[in-house]
Amino acid sequence: MREYYTITELTREFGVSTRTIRFYEDEGLIKPVRRGRTRLFRPSDRVLLKQILRGKRLGFSIAEIKEIIEVYRAPSGEEGQIKLMIARIDEKRNELEQKRRDIEETMREMDAAEENCIERLAELRVSQ
Amino acid sequence: MREYYTITELTREFGVSTRTIRFYEDEGLIKPVRRGRTRLFRPSDRVLLKQILRGKRLGFSIAEIKEIIEVYRAPSGEEGQIKLMIARIDEKRNELEQKRRDIEETMREMDAAEENCIERLAELRVSQ
DNA sequence: TCCTGAATTGACTTTTACGTAAATCATTTA
């Protein structure tokens, strides 16, 4: 495992701009260490970036991604805090399940659309 | 099946504002009929709205949703057109499959986070 | 007929998530 990544290494690996990565730092999602002014990204920062981009692909906002990342972290409080955390996890899970249903429905309609196309192709070949 | 829905009926059913629905009309996603100036939404418009909101939940932009809705419609061209349509459907399906993988990964991390919480709770009870 | 509540239009505003440009600083290479 590499110790550090530079910002451009990450931009190349994930296909995002430096502006984007710095923006995520401004928003408090990643906290790379510094050597002078230069940012050094640890493997854990890289994992965070991966999680952020995954959240983005699912249509979560930065604020929502922040929440998701927070629940990943081990809980440190007393009973009440931890129970609250479990409730938040369940909530996020419900959102994900909704997205899953949305995907299944969209997939089904795509299947229907494709079958439709294939049928049309067959018709065209017969009528020629 | 109802013949027409008013705009406010749809806002209530789907929890969106009239502005939102009119915005989708401006973007060419829905085309309700008119009685005078008043919009009348047919069941097919309602289905379209449902599809739009589903796309939104999955993080698709208006432009992408437009594309998706277009591929749902029966293809009317000649062979080349239809084959192109099939290619576009496959592309969208790939995007959906990526989202599906993203959901599964996120779910797994949620599970781990929750187990972590439960473990912490057990520890707290033992140490009391 | 008058009023009230809905709906429409148009314009301006806001939020989110970056893009872009300019100036500065640091480091490596010739």
Added chain:
DNA sequence: TAAATGATTTACGTAAAAGTCAATTCAGGA
């Protein structure tokens, strides 16, 4: 040591997706 290369900061710009507000219009009921 000069030049090129890469990173940083600051600040303004922008596109998308609505929100908000004001002025109108219109249909239906008392």
